[in-house]
Amino acid sequence: MFVGLTTVDIQYFIDDIPIANTKIKTGNPDILVGGPATNAAVAFAYLNKTATLASPAGLNAFSSFIDQDLNRVGVDHFDLAYGQEFETILATVLTSKNGDRTIVTHNPAEVKSTILPQKLIDLVEPQILLIDGFYPEFSMECVRICKERGIPVVADCGSWKSQFADLLYDVDIAICSADFMPPKCTNREELFDFMIAKKVQSVAISNGGAEIEYLSKNKKGIVKVAEVNVMDTLGAGDFLHGAFCYYFLENEDFESAMQKAAVLASFTCSFKGTRKWLNFDHNA
Template structure:
């Protein structure tokens, strides 16, 4: 272990089917046995960080349900230490059904999580972990907001996974140092990337990146503005690639102070994960950034 990182947000159970193409309405198709794995934006980011760092810490609700042991075993297997925010409570697992076509595209059907009454306070969590960097994915906003406020006070850098605009980002972004946005992330009144960069600059966020699948990543940091080329691979599956980008960035941001270099290395790992089916097989192979 080199570094300490805390990932706060969503944990899901992903049921992933691999099919030739997305079916039309009112049809039934047969596939091989699906992958059933633990997922979610903050969770997958923690997995990527642990792959590079040997360990990572995740704070998310799992609670008591039919999947409790499965979640524990999966996270333990990939080196992720888990603070269960719903420990000892009955809690409905977030389920996601994923259809992945042969070109690597995926369609996801899921549902939003319920509010959680956390069994550990943000302050105690941060005191115990002593993170060098914290990532939030925007879920469980009350808990996340208190975490980022504490980080702001203590000078702990915070990375935001901005996958899609959520109302809570209006307040969360006041405490963010780095925002990694998908092409779909558009705050109200923003219509393009130029306006998004301006919005983030006005929020005093010092480094912003906008990813777009296999296309170049646009970025704006304190040092410069530019584009990062995403390495080309034979795409087998894109599920979790953005999450892995975020987790890898957290690691490389602690390895090197240069934002562009950290993002370039993270993009290399994210592309690498796309050359494998599922969100775990790539963990068995070595990647050289």
């Protein structure tokens, strides 16, 4: 089960990021559903044929679009804002020809969920939980319940959010971006120490196309990232997280799961947009 953010991404493909006070014309944008937890659920569904996402979408101009897009990729969506007016989180994405992207978006408002975490978890009976740090009140309760039931909890640590200070105490696995730096942490060693103090069992730090560094049960190591012809990096980190959850459930081997997930994440970068890769076998 994936708990967190759902956005509507409007992605333009351009040659270069424009300078100030210029107007550029390009082809039609991709308009697709995104967000850290949502993209992770999409990757899990690609491997597992289905996944469960809990995120607010609510009533707005994009409601049916979000439903249709998630249905198309096999994601079973529990709308935490069901029946409520809710402002869609939009993201404008500019992707240049070398695959780099610039994103303009906004933070979501907190939501009063129409389903209690306890009831949701009883209904879904998840084998693993991933949270992306958004909607902390709801996420914290999900994390606590799963921890009590012995269900592995994975945190997508993309950027530091104050709620991680408490959330991480009940997290088993943290997958961090290179930008994730808690207060008073200035390098990777300090980040590893921070996670150890929180009793996080396994920590990985991804860094784009560079190798992934990890510490798992006192064992340090690296996972090499395959070189591909990069067309677009949007969502790659999220797809890494979703694939990791799937492979970790196979045999609960952290290093093996991370290696396999890195292969899929690299594969997604060789396509423009966040959906075209779903039509291909990444093992072919």
